[in-house]
Amino acid sequence: MTTETARTDGALAGLARFCYRRRRLVLLTWIIGVIAVAFVGFSYGAASDNDYSGGDSDSAKAQALIEKHFPEQQGDTLTLAIKAERGIDDPTARQKIEKVIAELDASPITGPVTSPYQDEDLVTEDRRIARTTIPLTDKDVKKAEVKPLVDAVKDASGDGVTLGLGGDKAEKAETPPQGSGESVGVLAAAVILFIAFGSLVAMGLPIVTGLMAVLGGIALMKLVGHVVPSPDFTVLVAALIGLGVGIDYALFILTRYKDGLQDGDEPESATVQAITTAGHAVLFAGTTVVIALLGLVAMGQKMMTGVAIGASVTVLVTMIAAVTLLPAFLGFTGHKINSLRLPRRTSRRRRADGVPSRERRTPAERWAGVVQRKPLAAAILAGAILLALAAPALSMRLSLPDASVQPHDRSSYTSYEILSEGFGPGYGAPLIFAAQVDSTNADLRPVVEAVRKTEGIAYATQPRISTDGQAAIFMAFPRTGYQEEATADLVHELRDDVLPKASGGEEIYVGGPNAGAIDFAEDTSSRLPLMITVVIALSLVLLIALVRSVTIALQAAVMNLLSIGAAYGVLVAIVQWGWFGPALGFPTDMPVTTWVPMMMFPLLFGLSMDYEVFLISRIREEYERTGDTRRAVTRGLARTAKVITAAAAIMIAIFTTALLGPDVSVKQIGLGMAVAVLVDATIIRMVLVPAVMELCGKANWWMPGRRARKATSAAQAAVGEGARV
Structure with missing residues (x-):
């Protein structure tokens, strides 16, 4: 042909x-x-699915245990970060802070909010910086429902008080189209x-x-x-x-x-x-x-x-x-x-054989x-x-990007900055440890202590046992942030050295968003x-x-x-x-x-x-x-x-x-x-x-x-x- x-x-x-x-x-x-x-x-059309977990990674196994044995952990949360130049106990600052917390607590998409005035663990020693977690009642809450909360927090800042609302939902809500x-x-x-x-x-x-x-x-x-x-x-x-x-x-x-x-x-x-x-x-x-x-x-x-x-x-x-x-x-x-x-100037014709003349190359x-x-x-x-x-x-x-790499006028970045100053840069990069256990009396304290003593760990929580007695979790916060290479090195050290020695051969998985991204x-x-x-x-x-x-x-x-x-x-x-x-x-x-x-x-x-x-x-x-x-x-x-x-x-x-x-x-x-x-x-x-x-x-x-x-x-x-x- x-x-x-x-x-x-x-x-x-x-x-x-x-x-x-x-x-x-x-x-x-x-x-x-x-x-x-x-x-x-x-x-x-189908809703988007941003889940990058799965497979046989440590973080995927940890997430599977958490989903199976700790269903109450599955809800999304927001984090309110508070910084008061004169301290959170200053009457003017306290009035502003309590008003914001009340607004967040009254929202139809949030659960009960614990005030930092009720829990000393939520406040730094100098009482200039505080935080609290706001649970969301719906896993599929829409951006338009979270945006008013972000705006309310941003609008309340001023007069020596800086407020920021962080969390994945808040970050997405304030990201413009x-x-x-x-x-x-x-x-x-x-x-x-x-x-x-x-x-x-x-x-x-x-x-x-x-x-x-x-x-x-x-x-x-x-x-x-x-x-x-x-x-x-x-x-x-x-x-x-x-x-x-x-x-x-x-x-x-x-x-x-x-x-x-x-x-x-x-x-x-x-x-x-x-x-x-x-x-x-x-x-x-x-x-x-x-x-x-x-x-x-x-x-x-x-x-x-x-x-x-x-x-x-x-x-x-x-x-x-x-x-x-x-x-x-x-x-x-x-x-x-x-x-x-x-309008264009008419070009000269080519030669009959189609080859441009020398001067027209x-x-x-x-x-x-x-x-x-x-x-x-x-x-x-x-x-x-x-x-x-x-x-x-x-x-x-x-x-994967987090709040630390967002534009600095975002509320999520303000929250990250305040929390990093008050509780360390690793506060936004927690590691969640999960393990299978055989009873509600399982003792993970030696493991927690080994993790707490690891260089690069700022703080570790006490372990929690699931109601069915088959799984346990605890959290640890690195001294370095989500994007830092030292955090990835720390996760490898925990997995390859610290946990095998401290657990006596039991499988303990390191998960959470930080480990999942790694x-x-x-x-x-x-x-x-x-x-x-x-x-x-x-x-x-x-x-x-x-x-x-x-x-x-x-x-x-x-x-x-x-x-x-x-x-x-x-x-x-x-x-x-x-x-x-x-x-x-x-x-x-x-x-x-x-x-x-x-x-x-x-x-x-x-x-x-x-x-x-x-x-x-x-x-x-x-x-x-x-x-x-x-x-x-x-x-x-x-x-x-x-x-x-x-x-x-x-x-x-x-x-x-x-x-x-x-x-x-x-x-x-x-x-x-x-x-x-x-x-x-x-x-x-x-x-x-x-x-x-x-x-x-x-x-x-x-x-x-x-x-x-x-x-x-x-x-x-x-x-x-x-x-x-």
């Missing part, structure tokens, strides 16, 4: 014709479908598209297609959450990814459609060719992103499986929209695709020539820059190599099948690893080391959020393969036509530079808008992915690819078998044609 046949025959061609000719039906179906799915999904970040990203994408196309109509189609696809995808994702629950940050991540790939995929197809019109094709014929060439490449690229995302399932973690499925659903919807909704839109626009055009062609004249030097320089950017990643630490980070670090291996292996198989070259597939894998490594390194330098962190919206230096690097890898590997497909396919086509690798690389860069640059700019614009939001974890993934796309579109595509391909020469096209150099399927030819965009 020839390339020309691939343009006009086959399932994709038939789908394109149907969507073009029945455009009103297709558009109406999409509008009704998106509205219906959005209504059902946002009204009846993501806001207009995505809107800014869409606006930036619109500007980039207008510059690239010079037409308001052409600019609008990718935007509208991407927005409709993302809305439907996120709503569908919330429904899928009933089967595979996902954490609350999945919506933000899916929105970032969906907007990025949705607009980019429409951009690739629309560019090919405009080329068809310029070549004299009728709108329907140009639409069919765009879908069977660039559209086919979009399906391949989107499938690569989905497969890479599903590599997260190899982590064996319930939370990340939910993220993988949820984000994959959104990407699938954007793929479907690109090859169905966009052809329908093209049916309405036809030749008017260039309407409302930006594009900047991309001239740049490729520079790199190809000194390929070894260019490769070494690019590699050195990438390795230097990646170097900080060697010191990456993983953790176990989650270490489990992630241990499984990350497996996920990377799975994603690389699957992507290599797909790329080899597409470009029919083992050499180029291996080049792509190595270069993608370098760009992702560079993104990791920059992320560590900014987030963990604090370089320019405050300027980019990070309140303080902090470890990288545990799920961010494992989420970034499959996403970036898949997105990098998108650009690889469009660039290498075009280079392959030119090589098969001329047999000249150098010329093929030059022409391939020239024909794809504009669209890849525009696509990368859109991705970067959308990802960086995450920095405008309030969630420090989403900020991290947005920053890391923007850096990776920038590195990929510049150092990788513009320097390393032409340099390495020049060095490899004919070895670029090595493939086992006598017929390796021949395209063996119309699909491959169609995707190669897709690189014309």
Whole structure:
């Protein structure tokens, strides 16, 4: 089957014709479908599940014991922190403090509140700082119900008394919504598209297609959450990814459609060719992103499986929209695709053979020539820059954000600051010890005493036995905070040395949110190599099948690893080391959020393969036509530079808008992915690819078998044609 046949025959061609000719039906179906799915999904979608525990870790076993034998411990709590400059017994301060406690106690969502005036253990020796715990009556209490309590506490501060309300529910209640970040990203994408196309109509189609696809995808994702629950940050991540790939995929197809019109094709014929060439490449690229995302399932973690499925659903919807909704839109626009055009100077025609004249060589062609004249030097320089950017990643630490890394105007941070001053930084990072016992008379006092004497422990409570006499728990507070490396070292010392000696061989588990976060980070670090291996292996198989070259597939894998490594390194330098962190919206230096690097890898590997497909396919086509690798690389860069640059700019614009939001974890993934796309579109595509391909020469096209150099399927030819965009 020839390339020309691939343009006009086959399932994709038939789908394109149907969507073009029945455009009103297709558009109406999409509008009704998106509205219906959005209504059902946002009204009846599954609640988010942020539980990262589970498995065989110590913290998971401790949590299982607590849930089984101490059901009264399962309720969520808030912590009121109090600091009075003149002491809490000052009449003015006491009046204010007791009023706040009364308001908290009277709330319909709280249980009985113990006043620090009734329990001396809740007050520091100098009686300047106090605390109390507020139990919540409902485990599923909503943010809107907790927010008034947070506001009441913040409003009561003043006149020498500082109050802060902490706890997971309070922290979430005062975290503002993501806001207009995505809107800014869409606006930036619109500007980039207008510059690239010079037409308001052409600019609008990718935007509208991407927005409709993302809305439907996120709503569908919330429904899928009933089967595979996902954490609350999945919506933000899916929105970032969906907007990025949705607009980019429409951009690739629309560019090919405009080329068809310029070549004299009728709108329907140009639409069919765009879908069977660039559209086919979009399906391949989107499938690569989905497969890479599903590599997260190899982590064996319930939370990340939910993220993988949820984000994959959104990407699938954007793929479907690109090859169905966009052809329908093209049916309405036809030749008017260039309407409302930006005035431009008419360019001179190309020579009859399609090769630009010498004086009309594009900047991309001239740049490729520079790199190809000194390929070894260019490769070494690019590699050195990438390795230097990646170097900080060697010191990456993983953790989950807590109140200590939140903006300093938050009530939860005020609570953390007061409690750290009065009761030590480890007060917000308690360790909960759980053990099975055989009676209510079980004696854990030797264990408690051994823990209390351990260096790094500030205080340990007395043990409690469950009412059924089968389990016991006690708590200990480290001298160091939740985010400090010394706290993780302390947990390991307790597990590996202190507890085995003190317990006489009995199993005592260290749990609690602090230990759970440590176990989650270490489990992630241990499984990350497996996920990377799975994603690389699957992507290599797909790329080899597409470009029919083992050499180029291996080049792509190595270069993608370098760009992702560079993104990791920059992320560590900014987030963990604090370089320019405050300027980019990070309140303080902090470890990288545990799920961010494992989420970034499959996403970036898949997105990098998108650009690889469009660039290498075009280079392959030119090589098969001329047999000249150098010329093929030059022409391939020239024909794809504009669209890849525009696509990368859109991705970067959308990802960086995450920095405008309030969630420090989403900020991290947005920053890391923007850096990776920038590195990929510049150092990788513009320097390393032409340099390495020049060095490899004919070895670029090595493939086992006598017929390796021949395209063996119309699909491959169609995707190669897709690189014309």
